[in-house]
Amino acid sequence: MTKVSFYNIVLVLCVTLVIYISLNVYFINYLQSTTPLDDGVISHNAKSGSNRVKPAKVVQTRDAPSNAHIVQSAIMRTAGLLRPAFRNRNPKYVPIKHELLACVEPKPYNISTVWKTANSWPKANEVVPANERMVGALINAIATEPILRVRSSQRGTQLKLVFEFAQSQLVLFKPQWYKREEVINGTVYSGKDRHNSEIVSFHLAMMLNLRSSPIVAGRRFSLREHLPHTDEGLRKTMPIINDRQCVYGACYYCNRDEMVCDDPESGLLEGAVLYTIPGKINKLRSPWQRTYDSEILAPWEKNDNYCSVVRKKVSLETLLDLIDAALFDFLIQNGDRHHYETRDGRLLLLDNGKGFGNPYVDHMDILAPLYQCCVIRRATWDRLLLFSGGALTETLRAMNELDLLKPLLTKEHYDALERRLLYVYGTVELCKEKY
Ligand SMILES: Nc1ncnc2c1ncn2[C@@H]1O[C@H](COP(=O)(O)OP(=O)(O)OP(=O)(O)O)[C@@H](O)[C@H]1O
């Protein structure tokens, strides 16, 4: 090699390095130029009215030895400045909406085949095949089929009942604890399961083509009438209080001071019926698990490069599954996915009861897997883009209206979903800028 060409190569390398460093400095400055207002309550002053993300209380990461709060502010700022493509309706959602409605619309079923058919659907983590119209038949079956036996579930920590239907089919029943308009304050994981969250989550997951949530339908049933079919263990936990039949069940958190009771007018107890996903399910600790202690930070809250730690431990497929789950959890605001469960190595969206607790708050750190890793499945991203500009609310509401327990959500929760969708768009746009 001649001396001249050697110096040329060194020169090119130096120039590349200087450009690389400048871009990084620019990006860090850009992130730091976004500042939260009023104690973490962010209002977005975008240029035009239609470009505004309606203010909500935003809970940002606690003071931590990481840049999380800076990144979260940048996400909110980007969400306030998104291009019209993210704010207008994409007409392509219309046929998808019609197909989804055709799938979940309750339909007649044949009791001698309905469970067998549904149990043949799951493939890895896909509980339902795409465009499977018979889902509506299964929904109708779990919402109306006579309940032959009732007992308390030993699984998980909260009160759940197990119903047995004809042909020995078992399903889980998560009872109603809260009224639709009740707002849960406190930490991101506060409160008990919301039965409506389980139903809405199933619909939302179907919309995002994440067909890995159990099939869920709303139902009301009479505790009193089913007493003769209730097992002894459960019956011991069923006092009558002020003429109402109540139940507190037998589980880790079950106790006499916290029970659900039938409605004094109808005499019925409301809840969500979850169809049992057949096959072996594995439970694993989530890499983004919280410490459930305000004094102690989890590893992911301390390290901006946490994704590289996770990347060494899980496959890319699992990481992408976890990111799908994170943006799904962010939309519903479930901050309690302490474990993730898999079927044939792929993630299931099980336990979605901690969503829709507070429509006025957005816990930004639920998005940590997305903004720390800056990767997302193409299919998920395309699907999210389909539901821009209010199509998410329109489609989800239409699906929710097909459920027996309609309305499932207040308007405030739909508004919150739209706002959070913009934050998800904002995160991905920011990632695109970054890389
Ligand atoms: N539809 C379903 N099909 C199959 N298994 C299920 C289904 N729903 C729940 N399970 C199993 O039961 C367990 C408990 O359910 P779930 O997590 O909803 O209860 P939980 O009381 O909220 O538990 P935790 O307190 O651990 O969060 C789950 O971990 C899962 O293994």
Ligand SMILES: [Mn+2]
């Ligand atoms: Mn739970």
